[in-house]
Amino acid sequence: MTNILNTYPRSNLTFSHGEGSYLIELNGDKYLDFGAGIAVNSLGYSHPILNNALTEQAKKLWHVSNVYNIPEQETLAKKLCELSFADFVFFCNSGTESIEAALKIARRYFYIIEESKTKNKIISFTGSFHGRTLGALAAGGPSKLEGFNSSIDGFVNLPFGDHDELEKAIDENVAAILIEPIQGEGGVSEVPTHCLESIRKICDEKNILLIFDEVQCGIGRSGKMFAHQWSKVVPDIMTIAKALGNGFPIGACLTTKRVGDTMGHGTHGSTFGGNPLACSVGCSVLDLMNNEFFSNLNKTSTFLIDELNKIINEFPEIISEVRGKGLMLGIKCEVENTKFVDEARKNKMLTIKASDNVVRLLPPLNISIKDCSTALSIIRKVCKNLS
Numbered sequence: 001m002t003n004i005l006n007t008y009p010r011s012n013l014t015f016s017h018g019e020g021s022y023l024i025e026l027n028g029d030k031y032l033d034f035g036a037g038i039a040v041n042s043l044g045y046s047h048p049i050l051n052n053a054l055t056e057q058a059k060k061l062w063h064v065s066n067v068y069n070i071p072e073q074e075t076l077a078k079k080l081c082e083l084s085f086a087d088f089v090f091f092c093n094s095g096t097e098s099i100e101a102a103l104k105i106a107r108r109y110f111y112i113i114e115e116s117k118t119k120n121k122i123i124s125f126t127g128s129f130h131g132r133t134l135g136a137l138a139a140g141g142p143s144k145l146e147g148f149n150s151s152i153d154g155f156v157n158l159p160f161g162d163h164d165e166l167e168k169a170i171d172e173n174v175a176a177i178l179i180e181p182i183q184g185e186g187g188v189s190e191v192p193t194h195c196l197e198s199i200r201k202i203c204d205e206k207n208i209l210l211i212f213d214e215v216q217c218g219i220g221r222s223g224k225m226f227a228h229q230w231s232k233v234v235p236d237i238m239t240i241a242k243a244l245g246n247g248f249p250i251g252a253c254l255t256t257k258r259v260g261d262t263m264g265h266g267t268h269g270s271t272f273g274g275n276p277l278a279c280s281v282g283c284s285v286l287d288l289m290n291n292e293f294f295s296n297l298n299k300t301s302t303f304l305i306d307e308l309n310k311i312i313n314e315f316p317e318i319i320s321e322v323r324g325k326g327l328m329l330g331i332k333c334e335v336e337n338t339k340f341v342d343e344a345r346k347n348k349m350l351t352i353k354a355s356d357n358v359v360r361l362l363p364p365l366n367i368s369i370k371d372c373s374t375a376l377s378i379i380r381k382v383c384k385n386l387s
């Protein structure tokens, strides 16, 4: 009997600690982690600089209310704005909260600027995942709300990749288009640059805000700081979370001055958001993601993709495609993806399933070529065992 609400199917693994790209079980068994807490532990486990950032701040101050100045929060916001299109940052504690902030900001903007009481529609796409709170669930598509006797108006879910349907859905009450530049849960599906460009064009022509959900693909995962930076398209609002604290809970919603100026005192808030502990860690995470880091990451990515394609050639009846960018990779399975994940786990490698029968490979972004080689030999063995 457990006292934990039964919302997760859990494997029987229990980890006591982590080192670099490995998680170590209570009995001492080491698992090569190609899940990284679902794109969270992007600098691996027990990183000395991050451990130091957390413990040094812990000795000084853990929490102070947002009614006071928080220098660590100021510094992290400044870094994020320097790295992106944004002028303002709102800090929260999770991905779903960053989405709620984005939804409120987008609707607030038209309420204030156009004094509109009806321009509230948020367009999102099939296969997307935006979180578990009610607004974020609504953005994830109507089926996600069904089991909770809820329907929330102002959301339109369209087929992913269907430009004509998007054109048809546009009317004067559309406030924002919300999209993940690379869908994570949906199966590592990348939105091509020309699609991002035409969505941006629609937004500009029809006075619609563009929201990028980079909760999973952001903070280095794609091989750039933000996945949309592979294109020249910029959003009006962006959500981030997962990797920003390398495991310390933090989320953020970024926006421009034009849009953010409509969020005055009392329009939004968070008790814990932007606390000194989370922000100190966040600053150190961003500092570690320098040019050399990205150059290594992209070399590792090329190596992994090339080697995975060799395995695909050897075992086309097991895996048939590698997708994604940077170290946000997905392998399309021809067997059930859960079988692949289970077999990899038996061989001491952790991976994560996604929709569309994909297995996600999300290793720490600073993983060594040696650890990648170990992973590749495990993947080869998994394919052999499933053949």
Ligand SMILES: *Cc1c(COP(=O)(O)O)cnc(C)c1O
Binding pocket: 093, 094, 095, 096, 097, 099, 129, 130, 131, 132, 180, 184, 185, 213, 214, 215, 216, 217, 241, 242
């Ligand atoms: C994980 C995720 C979320 C939700 O984040 P939580 O921290 O679990 O609330 C939102 N959007 C995307 C793209 C995600 O991958």
